[in-house]
Amino acid sequence: MLTPTGGRVDRAADEKGGGISPMSAGNLPVSRRGFLLSAAASGLVAAGGVPRPVAAAPAYSGPNVIVVRFGGGVRRRETIDPTGSRSPFLLHEFIPQGTLFPCLEISQRPGLNTSHGEGTLNIVTGHYDSYEDVDGRFLGARFEPNFPTLFEYLRKAYAVAPHETLMINGEDRPDEEFYNFSNSADYGAAYRCSTLSLYRYYRHRLERKLAAGGLSEAEIAAARRQLEKWESGDRRLADGAQESPAIARFWDDWQMRYVDGASEDVRGDRLLTEIAVRALRHLRPRLLMVNYQDCDFVHWGNAAHYTRGIAVMDQGLRDLAAAVEADEFYRGNTLFAVVPDCGRDDNPMMAVPYQHHFNSRSAREIFALLVGPGIARGRVVDRSADQTDIAPTVAALMGFAASESEGAILREAFV
């Protein structure tokens, strides 16, 4: 049976609480690009998306949620395993505060990759899918999700401003700029989240410099070339969605705090923590995702990069928890969902046994930790669960349905 959106009723997904599982965007009568262009032509696309009738969506009064992507790629052993953990805050202080799912896994299906971009989209959409770079670029990870993200669900269900839904990306993965909205015809660009990253800051700073004037012709030309280069790699910006005034103020404040050059002192995953903490204070996001990544440097052979990366993430998690606890807006009203994008190899035949060659058993083995109001404390749910369960669970906690996800709600975590 077809639904009004063209999707078929997926009884299995429906029983799991995932509702309708529509066909992929390619089968829909209007392509994403066509929708965006027609919406832009009719003047509906503006900063932050399609204007919503004021009375249509209620104000959001549910809990705030911080999703921490504890990645790029970690093993259970170096995180939640007491015999080998390199994340003391997570293991000894945070896990006892919430419910741990130590047997969370990425499903083994043909066409699925256990990698960073795919894992991130599994988390935010609650749906597995096969992805290819939008331009077919070799090793490119500019994936456009075919199913709505948590940010889109939230913003459609409630009157939540774009700067109140944030994704914070690392400086080494500009491809993740593509994860802030989906191809879904019912959601999409109008309900996108905002993205904060060093790359976005550099764009803002360059635009400010151009606007301020006082540059030589050569400097202006160079700046414009750089901006064009950035825009050509990110068609979302080319579609007309500019940064919102709130985000612009955020970056202005950042620039004042750090002064040109000083922000170079805070880099990598520490920078993500810093941006996240300041975003909590200045932007008051209701849904925030922090995409840690640095432990993936172990790809190049240095084991210390892996363990050091985990330690940095652990400290970041501690800082986020402390920032939440110190802020009346967030204290007692904020949930954490800590989940890796993927695991790593577990291969004793290699000197660096936690390389990452995709789709191994260990690369599918991850975990999830839920902490916050309404979540049981000190509970360990030792059953197999799925990475796609995160989205419907977060949705349920926030008071909306991730109707197109295929995961199940992790009810064992609820009090």
Added chain:
Amino acid sequence: MSAQSQTTTPVFPASGIGQRLFRKLTALFWGVLFCQFAATAVLVVGWTYRLAQQRVFRRWAQTAASPAACQPWPRWFMADADQGGRFGALRANLRSGFATLINVWTVTLPGCGLLYLGWSSGWNVSFNRLYADIGQGPLTMLLGALLLIAALIYLPLAQMHQAAAGDWREFYRAGVVLRLIRQRPFANLAIALLYGLASLPLLLLTVLPGFLPQIVPQLDGLAPAEAAGFLQLYYLAAGLPLFLLFLLPRLAAARIYAGAVPAALRQGRIAAGELPERPRQFLAELGLLPAAPPAPRPAPALWRQGAYTAAGSFAASGLFLATAAVWSGFVFEIVVAQFFNYREAIGWLNHPLVQLPWLRFVPDLPAGF
């Protein structure tokens, strides 16, 4: 290390087919076994270059239509045709092996070391975002690659020159070696291609352990001790292709060297007096040394000289660049192998096809790795 001088023609005693086959099989057996350990792989190097020397002399004998008898492969341990005394062959293999390895590492370690340093420091710079130094890693690796490529271009015929002489110092007769390389530019390109092709199976053998648990489910979830046991067998089996692939380009280089030397003598590119004593004497006994320097040809017209020089230079440059490009691919394979199965310093400093023919790498991981 003194030169081994002999005043008589090397004797190659005749032996039956069965004996030769048996000798080759036992040589293979010991070669495969000795490739398992770094200490014994030195013997493989020495033995290989003694075999290469034999091949050079045999080729010369064939060229001169000399009634040379079939030559059995050198021995590994006991007295040999040209190495007397108990365990004469063992001593000779060790001497030749150490001499060859010291020479090859002398010219390749700078490049290999810079590759290692560049990789290591480069990724440390990236991880720590010390972007003011971002060029450090790539530039260091580029310099290392260039040094290594230059060494690899020089190595094959330099090693044959050393092998033919039985004298480690002949490796450094760059003037003679470079003229021999220029004597056979196509052949040098072919040698580079042969090394490149031979390294592909070794690349596969190097990276395969990284994927075996996914390919063979029974290997997934092994404890470190069990994995180590499996790897011992894996590298034992890999010893056969390793040994054969180590031999192959060297026998080809021996053939090229054997052809290049008489041709260079005839054309006056090298003088008989520049050759080491042993090959010079052997060539003289075979009548392959030119009696007198070749008569100078009348100089062509100036315009022709210029055209020939330009065309020759162009062709030579093209072949040189092509050879360098092939060796670049060889060096790139080292990087690829390290990416897929990082073997720490040894992966950079020793290539089993170029330096020590030793592939075994069994990680020493704790039980709870």
